[in-house]
Amino acid sequence: MPDYPSFTLSTIGIIHSCYKEKFGIPRQPGLVTESTARLELIPPYNRLDTLEGLSNFSHIWVQFIFHACLTEKWKAKVRPPRLGGKEKLGVFSTRATHRPNPIGLSVIKIGRIYQEDKKVFIDLYGADLLDGTPVLDIKPYLPYADSIPNSKGGFAPTPTQTKNVLFSAEAKSQCEHYENLHNREITTLIKQIIEQDPRPSYLSEQIDREHGITLWDVNIKWCARNDHLEILRIEYK
Amino acid sequence: MPDYPSFTLSTIGIIHSCYKEKFGIPRQPGLVTESTARLELIPPYNRLDTLEGLSNFSHIWVQFIFHACLTEKWKAKVRPPRLGGKEKLGVFSTRATHRPNPIGLSVIKIGRIYQEDKKVFIDLYGADLLDGTPVLDIKPYLPYADSIPNSKGGFAPTPTQTKNVLFSAEAKSQCEHYENLHNREITTLIKQIIEQDPRPSYLSEQIDREHGITLWDVNIKWCARNDHLEILRIEYK
Structure with a gap:
């Protein structure tokens, strides 16, 4: 060989x-x-x-x-x-x-x-x-x-269907505060990340379980509800 | 650092x-x-x-x-x-x-x-x-x-314009012989390669200068004429 x-x-x-x-x-x-x-x-x-x-x-x-x-x-x-x-x-x-x-x-x-x-x-x-x-x-x-017209995309021919994301009143006000402080559009960023539903598949059936995602200097707390994903609050690290 | x-x-x-x-x-x-x-x-x-x-x-x-x-x-x-x-x-x-x-x-x-x-x-x-x-x-x-629609392609926004390629009588008959022998579509392959004009830019003004390109087991001899590129003959290595 x-x-x-x-x-x-x-x-x-x-x-x-x-x-x-x-x-x-x-x-x-x-x-x-x-x-x-x-x-x-x-x-x-x-x-x-x-x-x-x-x-x-x-x-x-x-x-x-x-x-x-x-x-x-x-x-x-x-x-x-x-x-x-x-x-x-x-x-x-x-x-x-x-x-x-x-x-x-x-x-x-x-x-x-x-x-x-x-x-x-x-x-x-x-x-x-x-x-x-x-x-x-x-x-x-x-x-x-x-850029290849008519290429065949196997198991991922189109983007994943995004999910509906809602912010709690607390999270909404925290995001506004963060944006005023840092001049950084964090509400849209959080929405775009969470609507992809980043949970691993073995957790994807679990409702009301709290998840955290660290972005910059904050931890985004969120969970899945029956018909949407909910942003609970943001915590400073 | x-x-x-x-x-x-x-x-x-x-x-x-x-x-x-x-x-x-x-x-x-x-x-x-x-x-x-x-x-x-x-x-x-x-x-x-x-x-x-x-x-x-x-x-x-x-x-x-x-x-x-x-x-x-x-x-x-x-x-x-x-x-x-x-x-x-x-x-x-x-x-x-x-x-x-x-x-x-x-x-x-x-x-x-x-x-x-x-x-x-x-x-x-x-x-x-x-x-x-x-x-x-x-x-x-x-x-x-x-595949990104509307992406901007800088200095190479489109494919290069291909050039006209002609085969000499000798090259044409050699290609036919090769195809019969190997069951390999070499005429089209040679045409597609040469029509891209692979010469380095410092040689691109030179007319009638012989070039060679090795494909599989043969050497393709060709040159630039005034208004086209010409396949002269193919030589076995």
């Missing part, structure tokens, strides 16, 4: 994001358009000239490491949440985070590209990336090559 | 392709639909169950190593062939093969998924991958998430 090589790849950038833990991160980019993040290029890549021309594109591919999944081993078959956690598929037929090489791939809308002190940043919209994610590469999205 | 980690990633598969050298490989996948290749999963990933469910998708993302570009260093700015080799852009604003981490990304149409002896293969259509390319990961293409 021939000897197949391994490759050592370095971090070129780090993600700064509102998602402080895996639970709550949307399952694909672009679903939670209100989530804001930024990519910081680290030395020696922290140079604006490496990004010259990028502002003429609207999206980039981000190839990154699932750094919070490094200790677990790959399995040949996994249970995609889209199938309710009941059916198993081959790991390479899914975008599961636990895979032979822990590399992720997300297409993300970009905004301002700028320098602050000696740091170089790209603003990201709708990113599905954990805070601190190490990035291996970015490439421009090429509509004519990357 | 914090210490940023490196990551060692292993080969999960190897590409078997008609492209035996970098010159002639189309600049994006999908342009040369007639090119056939296959991905072989290597041990311990050579198991059909890792691919269960994949046949319900039409395309996969292949994350791979530019293994023929490992010795060269990255540069902050590069000259994309699409801009005629005259203008420089930031390396991260392009899909240049020489980049800080030599990882490539191609979306490729898939066909049959099968086992032969203890080997597991996926047939690929329109791949732009050099023979022997080490693959790090494959993921299903998700139309609803990966």
